[in-house]
Each structure stands twice: as C-alpha cells, then as structure tokens.
Amino acid sequence: MIESLLVANRGEIARRIIRTARRLGVRAIAVHSEADADLPFVHEADEAVCVGPANPAQSYRNTEAILAAAASTGAQAIHPGYGFLSENADFARTVEASGLIWVGPGADAISAMGDKINARNLMAAAGVPVAPGTTEPAADLTAALAAASEIGYPVMVKAAAGGGGMGMGVAADEDALRTEYDKVRAFAERMFGDGSVLIERYFPRVRHVEVQILGLADGRVVALGERECSVQRRNQKLVEESPSPAVSPELRERLLAAAVRAGEAVDYRNAGTVECLLVPGTDEFFFLEMNTRLQVEHPVTELVYGLDLVEEQLRVAAGLAPTFDPDALSPRGHAIELRINAEDPKRFLPGPGVIKTWVEPTGEGVRVDSGYVEGNTVTPFYDSLMAKLVVYADTRPEAIARARTAVADFALTGPKNNLPFFTELLDNQEFTSGTYDTTLITRMR
Incomplete structure (x- = not known):
C-alpha cells in the first residue's frame, strides 16, 4: 500500500480521502489556500501545506506549488479528488514524470474523454450508444x-x-x-x-443515469451499479440515488455492459463514471460523457455495495487487487444523497457566510460527508457544497423516510442553505414515485 498521500483538493472530498488514508495507516498530507486554513481537512491531516491565496488558480490549480508541497513533505502519491486538477491530463503526466503515483486513470484516458467529440466517436466505435x-x-x-x-x-x-x-x-x-x-x-x-x-x-424529457466503473490493476474493468442523477438545477446535480428507480434488470444489464465497454475502449484504470441519458418509457439510452475521476456522489455506490471507493482507488494505484471479488458483486438496499449547498433554496443562488449553527443528523443508515464545522466561514471563492447527507435503507420508501428525518434533524444557520428545498422535494409525489426526470425542479419552481 502507498505510504504517504498528498490530497490535492479541499473541503469535504479532501476530508473524506484523508479519513480513508488514516484508517489504512497512510500518512495524509493536505494542501490548502490561505482562505481554507481553518477548515477541518487541514487540521485532520497528518501534515498541511499552504499553497497560495484564495484564488484557485494560485492555489488548488497551481501545479508548481502542489508539486513543491509533495516534494517538501516526501509524499509518495497524489489524489486529486474531483474538480480543480482532477481531469487535467497534463497534471497527471507531470505527477508521474516527477516519480509520484497518480491516484486516477492514465493521462491518455483523461485526454481521450476530455474532448466530448473525441469521446463520442470513441464510444460509438466501441459499440456504446451515442445520441x-x-x-x-x-x-x-x-x-x-x-x-x-x-x-x-x-x-x-x-x-x-x-x-x-x-x-x-x-x-x-x-x-x-x-x-x-x-x-x-x-x-x-x-x-x-x-x-x-x-x-x-436535445431530448426535452430525459433522465440522467450514470454507471460507476473501476479499472483494476490487472486490466479488468468492472461496473459497480448505476446512480440516478436527474434532480438537477442548471444542469448540475442536487440529488443522487442508487439503484435508479427507472432501471429494470434487463436495462441495467445493458447499461453496465456498455459502461464496461466504454472503460475498456480507453484501457481505463482506477475509478470513473460513464454518464448516460435515458429516454423515459423507451429503455433507450445514450452516452453523455465519462468523468475520469471520483464523483461527488460516490457514497451512494459505497453504501449499496459495502465498499470504500477511495480505498479501492489507492489499491489500484498501488498495483494491488481489490478488496472484493469482481465476479461476485452483490448490491443490496437503497441509498440517497442530498447535496447540502450554501445557496438560496428557491433560486439556488450562492449565499456564503459564517456558520453559526452546525449540528449533523445521526442514527442508523445516516452518513454525513462534510467540509465544515460550526464557526467556519463558507467563502465565495469555491463551490457552494458544504456537505453531503447520505441515507441508506433496505428499500427506497424507507430511504426516503430516513432522509426526511435526517433533513429535519440537520441544524444549520448562518449561510443560506437548501435544506428547505429537500424538505419540499422529499414530499413531492413525482420524486417519491420515482417517475421524475431532469425537468423536475423546473416544474417545482
């Protein structure tokens, strides 16, 4: 296993990666901007290095500063999280050229999937349906x-x-x-x-369904089920769940097989996601894009498969076998993730500020991946995501009921937040019936 890991990210995803690293006995190194010096991920790392001012271009996207931090701390590997440099092929190449382990897919795969036209053509050639x-x-x-x-x-x-x-x-x-x-x-x-x-x-009414893939160290690509991501505002996700209420066993088999072909077409290694558009009522789906990184919504897959995807990423990067049997994958139950953002719950416009109250819900089947604690400031420099509230239960109705309780129990004051929207959503008949599509929020508003 890798011995020391620099996390080239911030907030909840940095904190989440650090948690797994420390559980595995891997020395966790954080990099941070001046604006993030007091956030939990900085204090929870074994070592932390300031890489620049608040502007991401001068800190979290500053390749030279991040590599200098890796060198000064003796890091063996770099995990990019999501966003920032995570899908930057040049950065991946530079990391490996520096003698470090890149915890992600190869730079060639990142390049191939980074251009949507090239990606479409590659997928079509591999037999993956494209619009x-x-x-x-x-x-x-x-x-x-x-x-x-x-x-x-x-x-x-x-x-x-x-x-x-x-x-x-x-x-x-x-x-x-x-x-x-x-x-x-x-x-x-x-x-x-x-x-x-x-x-x-363009399909006016469509569902957004994606498949989690993992390219193993031995060259195989496996699919870890699908996630439904159709609750969106401005084409950006707010809620994800697994399994999708729109996917039948027969459709699931076709979706997962197509995702595996997509990964094999670019010799994929590590974690990635194949995103598709599903036309309601037809079982017809089309490739949308491949995200060559860990997704924000990976916790719902972890809960239904009983895995730690960050651990699996580290194992692949180290050339190790996965913790599970790829030929005996058995998902169970239902998981739902709600993205708790610092934004107005009506128009979804950012509303940063000082967190005056922060009490996370607890209990059976409740998980919170958060980037903040009480007293922290949500600044306007970065994404508005504060936390991911994830619930798990044996069935979808039970998971929705658990989510209602967890939302009600989440005490949060200071920045604007979208908890009131989730209260409304979880009682929306279209959502609870599972028949919704990407235009749901438009109809709610």
Whole structure:
C-alpha cells in the first residue's frame, strides 16, 4: 500500500480521502489556500501545506506549488479528488514524470474523454450508444446550422472541452441556434481555452443515469451499479440515488455492459463514471460523457455495495487487487444523497457566510460527508457544497423516510442553505414515485 498521500483538493472530498488514508495507516498530507486554513481537512491531516491565496488558480490549480508541497513533505502519491486538477491530463503526466503515483486513470484516458467529440466517436466505435450529433467540431455557424438541420431540432450546443453542466445551450430553431452558438463558443474559449462546439440532439424529457466503473490493476474493468442523477438545477446535480428507480434488470444489464465497454475502449484504470441519458418509457439510452475521476456522489455506490471507493482507488494505484471479488458483486438496499449547498433554496443562488449553527443528523443508515464545522466561514471563492447527507435503507420508501428525518434533524444557520428545498422535494409525489426526470425542479419552481 502507498505510504504517504498528498490530497490535492479541499473541503469535504479532501476530508473524506484523508479519513480513508488514516484508517489504512497512510500518512495524509493536505494542501490548502490561505482562505481554507481553518477548515477541518487541514487540521485532520497528518501534515498541511499552504499553497497560495484564495484564488484557485494560485492555489488548488497551481501545479508548481502542489508539486513543491509533495516534494517538501516526501509524499509518495497524489489524489486529486474531483474538480480543480482532477481531469487535467497534463497534471497527471507531470505527477508521474516527477516519480509520484497518480491516484486516477492514465493521462491518455483523461485526454481521450476530455474532448466530448473525441469521446463520442470513441464510444460509438466501441459499440456504446451515442445520441445523434456531430463527429467533428462545428467550425462556424454555417456548419452548426447544417448539422442541426440534419440532426433535427431541438439541439444541444455544447462546449467540446466542457464538463460539470457548464458550456451548454439549447436551440429550438435556427434563430435560437444563431444566438446559442456564439454564446457557447465565447464561453468555451473563455473558460476552457478551447472554443470547439458540438451539436447534438436535445431530448426535452430525459433522465440522467450514470454507471460507476473501476479499472483494476490487472486490466479488468468492472461496473459497480448505476446512480440516478436527474434532480438537477442548471444542469448540475442536487440529488443522487442508487439503484435508479427507472432501471429494470434487463436495462441495467445493458447499461453496465456498455459502461464496461466504454472503460475498456480507453484501457481505463482506477475509478470513473460513464454518464448516460435515458429516454423515459423507451429503455433507450445514450452516452453523455465519462468523468475520469471520483464523483461527488460516490457514497451512494459505497453504501449499496459495502465498499470504500477511495480505498479501492489507492489499491489500484498501488498495483494491488481489490478488496472484493469482481465476479461476485452483490448490491443490496437503497441509498440517497442530498447535496447540502450554501445557496438560496428557491433560486439556488450562492449565499456564503459564517456558520453559526452546525449540528449533523445521526442514527442508523445516516452518513454525513462534510467540509465544515460550526464557526467556519463558507467563502465565495469555491463551490457552494458544504456537505453531503447520505441515507441508506433496505428499500427506497424507507430511504426516503430516513432522509426526511435526517433533513429535519440537520441544524444549520448562518449561510443560506437548501435544506428547505429537500424538505419540499422529499414530499413531492413525482420524486417519491420515482417517475421524475431532469425537468423536475423546473416544474417545482
């Protein structure tokens, strides 16, 4: 096993990785910005290094500072968490060139999946269903209009280098496409340094279902079930559950097989997620993207499979066999995750501030992965995620009931927060029936 691990991230995911590292006897090293000096992950690490000011570009995305911290602390490996540098192929290559172990997939796999058009083409060649769309970037508006005419409106205009729900627009007709193409292209150039645009069929009513994969050290790729991620605002997830209430055993078999083919197509190692769009009522699904990292929502998979995915990541990176038998995977029960954000529960706009009260719910089947404690300040410099409230029970109705109780028991004051939204959601008939799709929040608001 790896002996010392630098966690190149912050907040709840850094704290969560550190927890597993320390359980395994691995020396845990945190890096942090000046703004995060008092957060729990810094104090819980065996060693901590400040890598710069609050601006992520000068701290959590500062490759030189992070590698210098690794060198000064004698770190053997780097775990990037999610976001920041986690899907940066150049950083992965630099880490390995420095003689360190990269806890993640190979840089070639990250590169292959980082460009949405290249990823679509690779998946199609591997026999993974893809939505109708362009096989190369729409070089200009004329090309975009021609592609949309062939695909059929409405279409999704997407930044080829985008991710996390950013750099996307919907066009119902030619006039809308003229506006959205320019808007998405400009955004992509500004945010990703790459203005390449993909045109793809847009499905007004769709579900977002993803499959957790793990590329093992021996070269095999295994699928660890699916997660339903259709409760979204601005194309970003708020709730995830496993298993999906929309997936039948036959569909699950096809989904998982497709995800394994996707991983095998890029010689995938370590943890990753194959995201798909599922058309309600048809059992038809399409590849959306592959996230070449640990997902925010990994706890729901851990609970239904009885695994620690961070431990499995470390074992793969060290060349070790997994803790489980890949030929005898047996999920059980139902898990739901609610993302507790510092945001207005109506419009979902960020609302940072000092945490005056923070009392986490406890009890059977309740897990809280948090990045803060009472007295900490949620700053405007980073994502608004404060904690993940995860519940587990034998059945979905029991898990929903447990979630209602846990939300009511979560005492949180200071920053704005979305706990009131979850109270509303967990009593929403469309959600409780399991028939919801990605437009649920729009109808609720």
